[in-house]
Amino acid sequence: MKKYVIVVAGGKGLRMGGDIPKQFIPIKGKPVLMRTLEAFHAYDDKIELIVVLPVEQQAYWKRLCADYGFTLPHTVADGGETRFHSVRNGLAQVKEDGLVGVHDGVRPFVSREVIAACYDAAAEQEAVVPVTDVVETIRRVEPDGQSETVPRDCYKLVQTPQVFTVGLLKQAYRQVYVPRFTDDASVVEALGHPVYLVKGNRENIKLTTPFDLRVAEVLADAE
Numbered sequence: 001m002k003k004y005v006i007v008v009a010g011g012k013g014l015r016m017g018g019d020i021p022k023q024f025i026p027i028k029g030k031p032v033l034m035r036t037l038e039a040f041h042a043y044d045d046k047i048e049l050i051v052v053l054p055v056e057q058q059a060y061w062k063r064l065c066a067d068y069g070f071t072l073p074h075t076v077a078d079g080g081e082t083r084f085h086s087v088r089n090g091l092a093q094v095k096e097d098g099l100v101g102v103h104d105g106v107r108p109f110v111s112r113e114v115i116a117a118c119y120d121a122a123a124e125q126e127a128v129v130p131v132t133d134v135v136e137t138i139r140r141v142e143p144d145g146q147s148e149t150v151p152r153d154c155y156k157l158v159q160t161p162q163v164f165t166v167g168l169l170k171q172a173y174r175q176v177y178v179p180r181f182t183d184d185a186s187v188v189e190a191l192g193h194p195v196y197l198v199k200g201n202r203e204n205i206k207l208t209t210p211f212d213l214r215v216a217e218v219l220a221d222a223e
């Protein structure tokens with residue numbers, strides 16, 4: 001079955017800050033986005049890679065690929081106003097039926113096992129999301145500042161890649177954007193389609209703040 005992955009790196013990285021967009025920051029000498037693309041290529045060397053980048057960063061990325069001798073073939077699509085719009089732009093490059101994953105460009109430590117589990121399950125279930133358990137106590141805070149502990153077993157932390165059949169994801173992304181579409185599963189769910197959960201890997205962190213870069217250096221050392 002034909003496989004695609006849309007690697008979204010079209011955001012602003014405001015919480016990370018800094019001079020270099022977070023997807024280009026080197027971790028142990030290799031830019032984050034290259035690590036992410038290599039993880040999918042290592043899973044399946046025939047998977048089609050689609051990278052979504054802001055238009056103004058695309059020339060820089062091309063130069064970076066030349067500088068690092070990065071030769072994995074990939075298509076580049078334009079970043080959009082929100083993650084939803086970036087995914088929609090990437091999806092326009094998906095031309096055949098099969099399975100399509102959407103993965104955050106800034107999650108370079110996804111394991112090969114988790115990628116495989118997501119694509120394998122999607123062949124049966126059509127819509128698959130990797131999750132991890134909540135490892136701390138959670139409190140819900142009301143608008144008036146009152147708060148109470150809620151049962152943590154009722155919650156999971158959501159990762160990517162989120163993998164779908166091409167037809168289903170294309171149908172989902174024809175919907176009008178609403179702010180509660182923070183991931184791909186929420187867009188598919190809005191069609192009334194159930195989402196199947198598989199176990200993610202704890203190392204599969206989203207590099208969001210400078211603290212995460214410190215963790216990333218340690219995780220890269222352990223590879």
Ligand SMILES: Nc1ccn([C@@H]2O[C@H](COP(=O)(O)OP(=O)(O)OP(=O)(O)O)[C@@H](O)[C@H]2O)c(=O)n1
Binds near residue numbers: 011052081086087
């Ligand atoms: N318009 C957008 C917004 C986000 N993303 C991507 O979606 C992923 C998850 O987003 P997040 O890490 O929250 O990145 P940013 O939106 O860039 O971060 P911030 O909210 O701090 O600006 C990232 O790989 C990001 O590049 C995207 O492709 N297009």
Ligand SMILES: C[C@](O)(CO)[C@H](O)COP(=O)(O)O
Binds near residue numbers: 159183
């Ligand atoms: C899609 C996502 O990675 C799932 O955890 C996440 O929602 C994206 O980050 P954001 O901060 O919501 O943009």
